[in-house]
Amino acid sequence: MGARLRGDDDGDLSENSEINVTPFIDVMLVLLIIFMIAAPLSTVDIPVELPVAVAEAPDRPSDPVFITITEELDLSVGETSTTHDRxxxxxxxxxxxxxxxxxxxxxxxxxxYGEFIRVMNILRADGFLKVGLVGLDENVADAPAPDPQSDP
Structure with a gap:
């Protein structure tokens, strides 16, 4: 808001109802420059190789429920083949x-990874929140596979 002096008002001040947007534009340009500089600095890609887990395996339930995702992206629950819809x-x-x-x-x-998360989302949507991941033990993974031709 401002005031203007007019020659015909006998020295009375009248209000200016126009908004001065120049300071607003200046502030927006400064913020734009700050964000243009700061945004690339906050997204840094760091290559990471995850370590092998060596924690003790928890006790296995007597009748576990396994969901298996094969290399061909086929699903099965236990020994029963299934689809994402079922x-x-x-x-x-x-x-x-x-x-x-x-x-x-x-x-x-x-x-x-996306296929794995898709299965996890189906389970979560149905209310199954206790999900365990199955992997090989470090010692078992490093051991050579037995030769099927050899005689025990």
Missing amino acids: LFIDVGIATRQKRDTRIFIRADKSVP
Whole structure:
């Protein structure tokens, strides 16, 4: 807001109802420059190689429920082959609709991460929140595979 002096008002001040946007534009340009400089600095890609887990395995339940994702992205619950659309039904049957049952996911190491998360989202949407991941023990993974031709 400002005041203007007019020659015909006998020295009376009148209000100016126009908004001065120049300071607003100046502030916005300064903020734009700050964000243009700061945004690339906050997104840094750091390559990371994750270590092998050597923690003790928890006690295994007597009748575990396994979901298996094969290299060809086929799904199975236990020994029963299934699809993404039927996954929640087959898991419900295997767990007898007990939502607190721990479910173990076995996935081939070539399975894309997005496919794994898709299965996790289906389980979460159906209320299964206790999910365990199955992997090889470090000692077992490093051991050579037995030769099927050799005689024990």
